[in-house]
Amino acid sequence: MALIATKLGNDSKTYCIVGTALIHQAEPEPKIGRIIIYHYEDGALTQVSEKGIKGACYSLIESNGRVLASINSTVRLYEWTDDKNLRLECNHFNNVLELYCKTKGDFILVGDLMRWRAATTDDERQQMPEVAQFHLVNMMNIFRHGSLVMENIGERTTPTTGCLLFWSAIGLVTQISPDYEFLRKLQESLTDTIKSVGKIDYSYWHSYHTEMKTERCGEFIDGDLIEGFLDLSREKCTMYWDCRSTWIELRRSGGRR
Template sequence: RTHLRLVHEKEIRGAPFDMDVLNGKLIVAINSSVRLFEWTAEKELRLECSHFNYITALFIKVKGDQVLVGDLMRSMTILNYKAVESTFEEVAKDYRGMWMTAVEFIDAETALGAEASHNLFTCEIDRGADNADEKRRLAEAGMFYLGEMVNVFQRGSLVSSHVDNPLPIEKPILYGTVDGTIGLIVQLPEKYFRFFSDVEKGVAKETDNCMRIEHTVYRQFASEKLVDKAVGFIDGDLVESLLDMPRETAAAALAGIQRPDGEAEGSSSPEELIKFIEDISRIH
């Protein structure tokens, strides 16, 4: 039988809300701070450096030397760990008030967040900003009302990649909600994003939801302090609902739409587009 034994314990005088591994060291969110501990040759945790300026640091995600911190009510901050100086440098921060429930890196300069009003949003480092202050501000990139409270993000997918899948998805991220839903968020090349946006608009035009609310209104970002239109996201559930429509309704929704990987000019046939959407639905 295998037994676990206590090797070391350390009093930190605070509540550890989250932890991860950064360059072989332990990074921990403790109360209003982020602290990095080194595992020494004496098998002890030694505090190497800290970063403050949070209400409560709840979430930590690591990608290379970058650290994404989700705050209780101050949205997200991206830090850079400088190993030579043994310090954290604040790269950029979202200054909006967001009550965070989960965070994740999309890439080293783009972050995905979920907040308590059941919304998703993305922010990115603005390298094209005119001054240093603007470069340290995370720019808004996407906003979307999901309708459920996300409490976990995890990079990866539940299914193996399909070689014959026509959709070139990138950076898949799984999410879980307090209602028990498991969902998938993927990054799309620009031409595929435009295609699915057209399909989304077509399906929304041809169908009514049970609440008789316009799709654009239902999916708009809405919190206590901010209401804004959805941008940067495609409603995959709505797009896939096309597969359950009567053929005439589906054809009307797809009128004038061209397959993103097609070479011919003009619109593609409804059958061709439906088959394409069936194929890409296999990504989850």
């Protein structure tokens, strides 16, 4: 749920620190988690230490050589000891659900879910229209600019802009312009060809459901589904490719055959 790479205390090594949670559907918020510390060297990732926590670790940052963690409704500051363990130094209990932490010097800024929600007025909501929505199934707790792959020189790919990475399940959201309409049509066709586990309807699975309302997904291209095209038989791949060629000819002719 959280991941950082940093140095701790007077230790010269750089450690990968991972915050986790054990999720049960019957619990509104996780009650058990871990902070695990790894060291990467010579192509191997080795676990150095771990600390059990009472909740989900939503955010991790380095603060003056220490580890600052937001765990459910608590901010906890851990010291890195000489025997390579995390020792609790201090706590702060005064929030509802702490999703983010930032520091500047000795000051700590905490992003609390419920207080953010209360601070959004009806007027502000009207200025932020929804343009697309897609149910990810996993809980998403952070965005970062970045890319999952490196594009080699001379490699042909669909142009994208504004790439964002999201956690906790690592994924990519980007804007697709030239081929969006074709990919949308291909996605619709693939939902009839590629069946999900349990044969759950694709649009139903990626819709957002609450006791009050249901919002269907829209204006998103599912990269995992499109990638399934590569697993189809040669005959079906040829059929989809012929459809793409026809669509390109129509687009170039302005819809005239």
